[in-house]
Amino acid sequence: MSDHRLTQLKALEAESIHIMREVVAEFRNPVMLYSVGKDSSVMLHLARKAFYPATLPFPLLHVDTGYKFKEMYAFRDAYVKEVGAELIVRRNEDAIAKGMNPKDFGVARCCGALKTQALLDALEEGGYDAAFGGARRDEERSRAKERMFSMRDEFGQWDPKNQRPELWSIYNGCIHEGESVRVFPLSNWTEMDIWLYIREQEIPIVPLYYAKERSIVKRGNLLIPAMNTEHLHEGEVAAPMMCRFRTLGCIPCTGAVDSSAADMDEIVAEAAAAKRSERETRIIDHGSNSMEDKKKEGYF
Amino acid sequence: MTALNFKITEEIELLRLVTVGSVDDGKSTLIGRLLIETKGAFEDQLLAVRKKKNKSDVTSADDIDLAMLTDGLSAEREQGITIDVAYRYFATPKRKFIMADCPGHEQYTRNMVTGASTANAAIILIDARHGVMPQTRRHTHILSLLGIEHLIVAVNKMDLVDYNENTFQTIRKDMQAYCAKQGINDLLCIPMSALAGDMVVIRGQQMPWYEGETLLASLELLSVMGGVDKAPFRFPVQLVNRPQTPALPDYRGFMGTVASGTVKVGDTIVALPSGKQSKVKEIVTFDGSPDEAFAPQSISLILEDNIDISRGNTLVHPHQLPKQDKVLTANICWIGDDALKVRNKYLLKQTTTTVKAIVTAIVSKTNIHTLAKEPSDALAMNEIGEIELKLQQPLQYDSYADNHVTGSFILIDTFTNNTVGAGMIQ
Structure with a gap:
């Protein structure tokens, strides 16, 4: 690169920082959704850059389903402490007490209660008027349609047929009382960019992204982790397997990938050669327009 | 690979x-x-x-x-x-x-x-x-x-x-x-x-x-970003960073994205609209303090003097001032459901500045087939025209032809909060 040229990663970084600063300038009470995954790690890293040398001017919100991997909880607590951020954890305790799970209630109902409802409740409780999310447009076709600033009505719902025009890098932060925006600073990043940036910036990520021998159950094309067994179906038997995770969600609904990539160079090489999309390992996305439906209801 | x-x-x-x-x-x-x-x-x-x-x-x-x-x-x-x-x-x-x-x-x-x-x-x-x-x-x-x-x-x-x-x-x-x-x-x-x-x-x-x-x-x-670094320096201030912590009691950084041009440590800069001058003491980033920054980097600037600067102000070099006016002529793509008419009031957002604006004239509406400029008393959705605006406060700007960042604005409907116009200043 010549003197006054930015690499594409640096251009994406500058755009994301610009967006985060606009939100802090124009909204009363922003919050950053933190899911502990790789995209969240990148988003948090960018937020630290945006407000350096100050600490983050907003809290992190983890919507916890109770079904996350123990490595995720451990990583979350250690990393958040290390960067000096404020962490809020919210769970749908009613649903958890009633034993909500994907096996008995179905994936859609479980996600609706433990993720969407918990998120909407947490946003309302905190009175947040802007919530950052780490969603990327390359992940899924309805996400490919989303604005950087995505309006939500009083019920937290998205109206994809009637989105606000978004011109240049001028973001319209005007909303009515009760409305909010979801802000996606990583919109223009691809999975490959995320991995390249994690490698370039040496951003810490949950160890589950690195290959290791783990206990796995094969269900159709999916490799379901079997660290605990209560979510397994009748007759399923776990066996050890060298694998890693391309994306992280809840244990019962996140598939692993057959892989021996144990460091960042190998992960980048694997991402470059991948023929299947990363969302393929997420059970929630399967179905005709499930992501769009969930997003309309308020899901990230 | x-x-x-x-x-x-x-x-x-x-x-x-x-x-x-x-x-x-x-x-x-x-x-x-x-x-x-x-x-x-x-x-x-x-x-x-x-x-x-x-x-x-x-x-x-x-x-x-x-x-x-x-x-x-x-x-x-x-x-x-x-x-x-x-x-x-x-x-x-x-x-x-x-x-x-x-x-x-x-x-x-x-x-x-x-x-x-x-x-x-x-x-x-x-x-x-x-x-x-x-x-x-x-x-x-x-x-x-x-x-x-x-x-x-x-x-x-x-x-x-x-x-x-x-x-x-x-x-x-x-x-x-x-x-x-x-x-x-x-x-x-x-x-x-x-x-x-x-x-x-x-x-x-x-x-x-x-x-x-x-x-x-x-x-x-195709060549990209042709010459944006050669254009005059424009730095619309997004936020003022004042952590006021024991470790950083006096830190005061002006956060923003370099809209165009370059800035170096030691440069004399003018804060607009106040016109007060100072020098760049440090360019701050998470990755260190470079001697120079350029568009479109997101950075913070620390100045030698404690002058009054807030969001919406623009930092520039004294020999390359932007235009400043309360009256604008602009090309506009109308994207609102309700037509644009003379005397309508909107919010105008340009870089980090938001001001009230009133439409004082519709100069013309463009016939997209012939490109002829025709008289009109309204611009309906998806129509393109040239309008004049009067602003509540003067705006620092460049013509869109010279600078896409400081020459562009959106109009916001104050009742619906929707973005209704995409403007390019002449």
């Missing part, structure tokens, strides 16, 4: 691209073709939209319903039309592309403006059988107003006109004539068949009479 390629992947530049054109000009097919041939779409995504569900692999663009790949909303698939912009990503060893795939229907022109506003280059699709359509003209005129650096006309569906050179040349001349009227003389026209693949990524055998590069090769060769 080898390790060498990854090095290249990190260092490549970004090209923001927009694809426009009338309905059924084959935009989805072209995008599908580019995604498949650059591996910008994954196997499982392609399999999900294959035409024959019993076929287990996808080897060519013919096997899949390409519109299903790009039309991400259920309402779009139901109606078979594209409503909103879809953003697609693909990369070659030379460049990463962000492609905004825009709707062709006139009703959704505002979404097309959204997709086009950030683009460095545009592909204008034309169906070789139909030639230049009204919507082709509307889109081309909007692209020209937006000052998109590079326009590429893709004369598509050449397979349906027997790859006839005369057909191509007629369309090329039509477009050249239309573009010349608005000052665009540098127009690249490429004949192609997105369906068969000729001239998209590979040359093919059908059009030996065309000697130019394929579409993808042309996109890889």
Whole structure:
């Protein structure tokens, strides 16, 4: 690169920082959704850059389903402490007490209660008027349609047929009382960019992204982790397997990938050669327009 | 891939691209073709939209319903039309592309403006059988107003006109004539068949009479960010960072994105509108304090003196001041449901400044067919015109022709809070 040229990663970084600063300038009470995954790690890293040398001017919100991997909880607590951020954890305790799970209630109902409802409740409780999310447009076709600033009505719902025009890098932060925006600073990043940036910036990520021998159950094309067994179906038997995770969600609904990539160079090489999309390992996305439906209801 | 390629992947530049054109000009097919041939779409995504569900692999663009790949909303698939912009990503060893795939229907022109506003280059699709359509003209005129650096006309569906050179040349001349009227003389026209693949990524055998590069090769060769670092320095202040912690009791950093030009430590700067001067003491970033920063980096500036600066102020060099006025003349794409009329009041947001504005005159409305400027007392949705505005406070700006960041603004309806106008200051 010549003197006054930015690499594409640096251009994406500058755009994301610009967006985060606009939100802090124009909204009363922003919050950053933190899911502990790789995209969240990148988003948090960018937020630290945006407000350096100050600490983050907003809290992190983890919507916890109770079904996350123990490595995720451990990583979350250690990393958040290390960067000096404020962490809020919210769970749908009613649903958890009633034993909500994907096996008995179905994936859609479980996600609706433990993720969407918990998120909407947490946003309302905190009175947040802007919530950052780490969603990327390359992940899924309805996400490919989303604005950087995505309006939500009083019920937290998205109206994809009637989105606000978004011109240049001028973001319209005007909303009515009760409305909010979801802000996606990583919109223009691809999975490959995320991995390249994690490698370039040496951003810490949950160890589950690195290959290791783990206990796995094969269900159709999916490799379901079997660290605990209560979510397994009748007759399923776990066996050890060298694998890693391309994306992280809840244990019962996140598939692993057959892989021996144990460091960042190998992960980048694997991402470059991948023929299947990363969302393929997420059970929630399967179905005709499930992501769009969930997003309309308020899901990230 | 080898390790060498990854090095290249990190260092490549970004090209923001927009694809426009009338309905059924084959935009989805072209995008599908580019995604498949650059591996910008994954196997499982392609399999999900294959035409024959019993076929287990996808080897060519013919096997899949390409519109299903790009039309991400259920309402779009139901109606078979594209409503909103879809953003697609693909990369070659030379460049990463962000492609905004825009709707062709006139009703959704505002979404097309959204997709086009950030683009460095545009592909204008034309169906070789139909030639230049009204919507082709509307889109081309909007692209020209937006000052998109590079326009590429893709004369598509050449397979349906027997790859006839005369057909191509007629369309090329039509477009050249239309573009010349608005000052665009540098127009690249490429004949192609997105369906068969000729001239998209590979040359093919059908059009030996065309000697130019394929579409993808042309996109890889375009220059980007031409000269934005040579333009006068503009730094709209987004926020003032004052941590006031024991470790940083007196830190006061002005946060923002360099809109244009460069700034160095030691430079004398003027804060506008106050006109107070100081010198740059430090350029602060998380990764250290460089001696120089340039557009479009996001940085913080620390100044030698404690002068009053807040969000909405602009830092510039004293010998390169922007214009400053309470009265503006601007070209506008009207994208609001309710028409723009004289005496209407809006909020105007330009860089980090938001001010009240009143429409004092509609100078003209542009006839997109003839490009004639006609008198009008209103601009309805999707109409383009020239207006005069009076502002509550003076604005620091450059003309859009000189600076896309400080020369652009949006108008916000104060009742609905919607973005209703895309303005380019003259």
